[in-house]
Amino acid sequence: MGSFAGGGLPPDDVVVTALRAGDEAMFAALLDTWSGGLLRVARSYVSTDHSAEEVVQDTWLALIGGIDSFEGRSSVKTWVYRILVNIAKKRGVRESRTLPWSAFEGDGGGSAVPGPVPPGGWKEVPAAWPTPEGEALASEVRGVIAEALDGLPPRQRTVITLRDVEGWSSDDVCEVLEISAANQRVLLHRARAAVRGRLADYFESVKPPE
Amino acid sequence: MKRFTCDELVEVITAYLDHALDQRACDGVRRHLACCEGCERYFEQFRATIGVLGDPPPEKLRADVQDRLMSAFRERRQA
Numbered sequence A: 001m002g003s004f005a006g007g008g009l010p011p012d013d014v015v016v017t018a019l020r021a022g023d024e025a026m027f028a029a030l031l032d033t034w035s036g037g038l039l040r041v042a043r044s045y046v047s048t049d050h051s052a053e054e055v056v057q058d059t060w061l062a063l064i065g066g067i068d069s070f071e072g073r074s075s076v077k078t079w080v081y082r083i084l085v086n087i088a089k090k091r092g093v094r095e096s097r098t099l100p101w102s103a104f105e106g107d108g109g110g111s112a113v114p115g116p117v118p119p120g121g122w123k124e125v126p127a128a129w130p131t132p133e134g135e136a137l138a139s140e141v142r143g144v145i146a147e148a149l150d151g152l153p154p155r156q157r158t159v160i161t162l163r164d165v166e167g168w169s170s171d172d173v174c175e176v177l178e179i180s181a182a183n184q185r186v187l188l189h190r191a192r193a194a195v196r197g198r199l200a201d202y203f204e205s206v207k208p209p210e
Numbered sequence B: 001m002k003r004f005t006c007d008e009l010v011e012v013i014t015a016y017l018d019h020a021l022d023q024r025a026c027d028g029v030r031r032h033l034a035c036c037e038g039c040e041r042y043f044e045q046f047r048a049t050i051g052v053l054g055d056p057p058p059e060k061l062r063a064d065v066q067d068r069l070m071s072a073f074r075e076r077r078q079a
């Protein structure tokens, strides 16, 4: 089996056949391609890097144990992410990172925060953001983003991570999280609005005085 | 064409970007953005946010975890 660098992974049937045959290069390629995203999603549910790593490790062990019985009803990718979410949820509840699970289900509900538009409409146009130039600014912005993600309710964080960080389609996200397209959109929109708000605060705070 | 207030408009941006609005609403969003500076700027910031989110720092499993998983794969396949 050659390397998949640049070309992405081969189709699912090729992947599954190779894994069942014990193809180490294929397993290594999957580890390499998906572990980053799996870690990011795991962080939505658990509180430490160490826990996230263990969740990802357990997910891969479940894949190793389960590949022979994989029925191909979903893609391998969504199957693996579903395993991850199930393991991570259980672990997150055990760690009781935030609140009981019912609270996890509640963050798609009514609008709790006031919208960005002041009553009566924009009094002044929101400030233009600087284009991040140079490594220093870029790394500070990344820091702001990381903090903003940390502050999101788990379901919002999972959705925005899959959609915007990992670049998934809405259909795949709905399948993994077993939610409706409308619910997915509400969670995503709220998460994006929250992250935008944090970035706006940050750019406001570093703005040179006029 | 649907008419949006600013409050309504900022709430449908994700639906708009996902092409989940009907034609009437879509036209309404475009029209509003073309003549409302506040919402246009907000829309820009929203898209910039999505852009920055899509450029995350690299994330990798620790080498020893990877090694452990490679051995687990090897052993299981030989069993």
Ligand SMILES: [Zn+2]
Binding pocket: B005, B006, B009, B032, B036, B037, B038, B039, B040
């Ligand atoms: Zn407006």
